Structures are given as C-alpha cells and as structure tokens.
Amino acid sequence: MGKNTTQPETFEAQNSNIKVARSIVNLALAKEITAAAEEKAKEIKVPMYITIDDADANLISINRMAGAILVSERISQGKAYTAVALKMPTSTLATLSQPGTALYGIQNDSKIVIFGGGFPLVLNGQVIGSIGVSGGSVEEDMSVAQAGLKKYKEIAESLGSDSVITQSEASKNITDTEITDYGINLELARKMAIAVEKKAIEIGVPMWFSAVDKGANLILEQRMEEALLVSREISLNKAYTAATLKLPTDAVAEVSQPGTSLYGVQNVSKMIIFGGGYPLEYNGKIIGGIGVSGGSVEEDMQVAQAAMAVYNAELKK
Numbered sequence: 001m002g003k004n005t006t007q008p009e010t011f012e013a014q015n016s017n018i019k020v021a022r023s024i025v026n027l028a029l030a031k032e033i034t035a036a037a038e039e040k041a042k043e044i045k046v047p048m049y050i051t052i053d054d055a056d057a058n059l060i061s062i063n064r065m066a067g068a069i070l071v072s073e074r075i076s077q078g079k080a081y082t083a084v085a086l087k088m089p090t091s092t093l094a095t096l097s098q099p100g101t102a103l104y105g106i107q108n109d110s111k112i113v114i115f116g117g118g119f120p121l122v123l124n125g126q127v128i129g130s131i132g133v134s135g136g137s138v139e140e141d142m143s144v145a146q147a148g149l150k151k152y153k154e155i156a157e158s159l160g161s162d163s164v165i166t167q168s169e170a171s172k173n174i175t176d177t178e179i180t181d182y183g184i185n186l187e188l189a190r191k192m193a194i195a196v197e198k199k200a201i202e203i204g205v206p207m208w209f210s211a212v213d214k215g216a217n218l219i220l221e222q223r224m225e226e227a228l229l230v231s232r233e234i235s236l237n238k239a240y241t242a243a244t245l246k247l248p249t250d251a252v253a254e255v256s257q258p259g260t261s262l263y264g265v266q267n268v269s270k271m272i273i274f275g276g277g278y279p280l281e282y283n284g285k286i287i288g289g290i291g292v293s294g295g296s297v298e299e300d301m302q303v304a305q306a307a308m309a310v311y312n313a314e315l316k317k
Contacts, residue, residue: 079118080132117141183213238277238291
C-alpha cells in the first residue's frame with residue numbers, strides 16, 4: 001500500500017429538499033452504499049472490508065467480504081474515522097501530512113490513516129458520514145469506495161423533503177448463504193441481521209448486532225438507528241465470548257460465579273457474562289458466534305434468538 005498522489009474524484013451531493021443534511025444517514029443508506037462498493041470489489045476480484053460511519057464518527061456498519069485480509073478491518077475503520085473526523089478524503093491527507101506540511105505528525109494518532117480509501121459523505125456542503133474501504137492496493141480501495149460514493153450521491157439527490165431511506169424488500173431476499181467448518185459467510189450474517197432488525201422493531205428496542213467466525217474475527221457489525229453507542233463493544237464482545245468459550249453468554253454467567261468452574265473469567269479481556277451472545281455450531285464444532293446488545297438482558301436474548309432461528313433453519317437446508 002504505497003503513497004498515492006492522484007487527486008480523488010469527489011461525489012458531493014446537492015439537494016435543496018433536505019434541510020437537515022445528516023438526517024438522511026441511517027442503516028438502510030449504509031447498506032445501499034455497501035452493496036454498491038461490494039459489487040465493485042467483486043468486479044475487480046479483490047475482497048474488502050467496507051465501513052460506514054455517521055457524522056460523529058460512530059460506526060453504522062462494517063462488512064467483511066469472504067477472503068478479505070484480516071488486518072484490513074482496523075484499516076477500513078481508521079479510514080472511515082479519518083475521513084469524517086478531518087472532513088477530507090484520506091488520500092488528500094497523505095499530501096498534507098508529509099514532513100514540512102501543515103499536518104505533519106498527525107499520523108501518530110493511532111486512529112488516523114493517511115492513504116487512500118476513506119471518503120466523507122457530503123451533502124449540501126456538510127459532512128454527514130463517511131466510507132472506509134481496505135483490502136487491496138490504495139488504487140483498488142479508492143475505486144471500491146468511489147463506487148459506494150456514486151450510489152450515495154444518486155440516492156441523496158433523489159430524496160424529497162420528507163423522505164426516509166428504507167431497505168427495499170428485494171434486498172432482504174438474500175441467497176448464496178453458506179456455512180462451513182470455519183464460519184458463516186457474509187450473506188448469512190446479513191440474513192440473521194435482518195431477523196435482528198425485525199425483532200428489535202417489534203419490541204421497540206434498537207440494537208447492535210455482531211457476527212464473528214471461528215477465530216472470533218468480525219464478519220458483520222451494524223447499528224440500528226438510536227441504539228445505545230456503548231452497546232457496540234458489548235455486542236461484539238458477546239459474539240467473541242460465545243465463539244471462544246463455546247457457550248451462550250447467559251450460560252457463562254452461571255459458571256463464572258464464586259465457587260464455580262469459571263469464576264474469574266469475567267476479568268479476562270473481552271469476556272461478557274450476561275445474556276445476548278450465542279455460539280454457532282456446525283457438525284459438532286463451534287464455528288463462530290453472534291452478539292446482540294441494546295436493551296435489557298432479556299430483550300437482547302430475545303432478539304439474538306431471532307437470529308439463531310434463521311441460523312438453525314439454514315442448518316436444516
């Protein structure tokens with residue numbers, strides 16, 4: 001991933017119907033942007049991580065395509081953060097952070113990425129979110145991100161004054177789901193996420209959902225609108241705990257009490273000992289885990305079980 005000096009194409013959207021620019025940013029828009037970026041990644045045959053943030057640099061979603069290099073998870077998140085926090089494409093920052101220039105040294109911040117693949121989402125001159133892509137060369141990352149930006153601009157400029165972006169019914173019809181000895185694929189994770197959203201809406205509690213593979217590496221993470229921000233880490237750690245301990249997190253709660261076999265495990269980094277996380281079993285092996293957070297323990301478990309119902313139905317196919 002070397003230095004790129006090419007100025008990136010910009011995709012600033014203009015729409016006088018929208019009075020509060022950031023109001024259009026939601027999970028449904030993130031899914032549309034991600035789908036367009038993913039299509040480009042498939043076209044160039046380079047699997048990617050694709051991250052979408054909101055205007056405050058809070059994660060909306062991150063998707064990992066099958067075969068993407070694992071180091072790219074943090075890079076894609078860093079690119080999205082950088083683009084929205086500094087309100088510029090990360091490729092522009094590469095020039096501005098050279099010795100003797102205005103922002104030299106900014107790369108010492110661990111969250112900042114100074115090469116291409118991160119872009120702000122701009123509407124009517126305001127930065128309302130960002131996309132970060134990683135998995136290939138700088139040029140490949142930028143081309144995939146720009147495919148997502150192109151879709152963003154198309155949607156943003158088509159909205160009326162009272163429009164709310166929603167996910168189409170056709171996009172919910174997910175095929176090509178797959179379960180292997182090493183985990184589920186992104187398509188199945190998305191199918192489970194849709195069940196999470198449906199159940200969460202039904203009970204009136206917005207949620208975070210995370211899915212990890214056999215090695216507890218992230219496959220999918222997403223946030224429903226108005227979900228508690230603290231629940232991001234809890235959701236991910238529930239999935240991690242379920243996958244690595246091979247137990248539902250509510251079962252971990254029982255065996256981590258004083259005098260029980262796993263007492264003290266709650267002091268291990270990332271361990272969660274209350275309900276909402278479930279391991280994924282396949283052919284007698286644990287191949288991953290899911291985690292849900294945003295409500296009470298009982299609500300988290302209820303919503304996670306909706307995802308597990310989808311998974312178990314796939315096992316029977």
